[in-house]
Amino acid sequence: EIVSQPCVIYKDGVFEMWYAAKTLERDAFHPGESRIAHAVSKDGVNWERELEPVFQAELLWEEYSVAYPSVVYDAQNKKYRMWYSAGDYKLPQLMGYAESKDGIHWTRIAQTPVLKKNVNHKWEREAATMGSVIQHGDYFYMVYCGFEHETNSRLGFARSRDGINW
Numbered sequence: 012e013i014v015s016q017p018c019v020i021y022k023d024g025v026f027e028m029w030y031a032a033k034t035l036e037r038d039a040f041h042p043g044e045s046r047i048a049h050a051v052s053k054d055g056v057n058w059e060r061e062l063e064p065v066f067q068a069e070l071l072w073e074e075y076s077v078a079y080p081s082v083v084y085d086a087q088n089k090k091y092r093m094w095y096s097a098g099d100y101k102l103p104q105l106m107g108y109a110e111s112k113d114g115i116h117w118t119r120i121a122q123t124p125v126l127k128k129n130v131n132h133k134w135e136r137e138a139a140t141m142g143s144v145i146q147h148g149d150y151f152y153m154v155y156c157g158f159e160h161e162t163n164s165r166l167g168f169a170r171s172r173d174g175i176n177w
Contacts, residue, residue, distance in 0.1 A: 014048075018080045018143075019055075026052040027114055029093070031078040032064055036100065043100040044068070045076035047093075049115055065115045066095070072105060072124060073097035081144045082114070083151070092174055093117060094125070094153070096140040102161055104128050104138040108175055125175050126155065134165045144174070153177065 013033040020027050028050045036043035046064035068077050079096040091111040096103035105124035109117040130136045135157025142155035153169045169177040 016079045018082050020082060020084055022084050024053070026055045027082075028052070028058065029065070029080040029082050029114075031080070033076075033078070033100075043075070045078040045100060047077055047080050047095060061115065066093070066109065066117050068097060070097075070107075070119070070122065073107065074099060076100045076103055077107070078103055079141045081142055081153075083144055083146050084114075085146065092144075092151075094142050094144050094174070096142070097124075098138075098140075102138055102158065103140045104158075106140060106142050106155070121175050126153070126169065126177050128157075132157070134159050135167060137161065139167065142169075 012035050015031050017028050017030040031045045032048040033045045047066035049065045050058040050060040052058045077095050077097045081094045083092045091114045093109045095107050097107050098104040106126035108121045108125045109119045111117045126139050128139045137160050138158040142153045144151055144153045151171045151174045155167045156164045157167045158164045171177045
């Protein structure tokens, strides 16, 4: 019902986009859900979507929703790397990590969150989420949102050599 939060890369003459495909919350028994979908384009204007989502919540900590994909193609290792937010439909609290050879079939490398909220930091005690990752040299760099509460957020910056330990 809702399409949002796109991440686009350009690889081998093709644009690839991952985005959140959301269903709305109906009532207390039917919470909203978010899955990650995929589309490709040769011109960046006309897109062909996969018929089914390529990634969805499976682990307990992911609850009902995975969203805010950030995808990097690692040319050296010939794989896609994806960081995603998961948890509550309205405000996902944590970030996970998965890898893929084709950008469609994903394997969770980390079974636990790779970026967690930190209750000792007031500005991110509610959530550490919505990260955007780039690779530069030997490091991955992430800008993310830390939430003190649902309506008060700040930007955080993290660095990692492997994309898992931040």
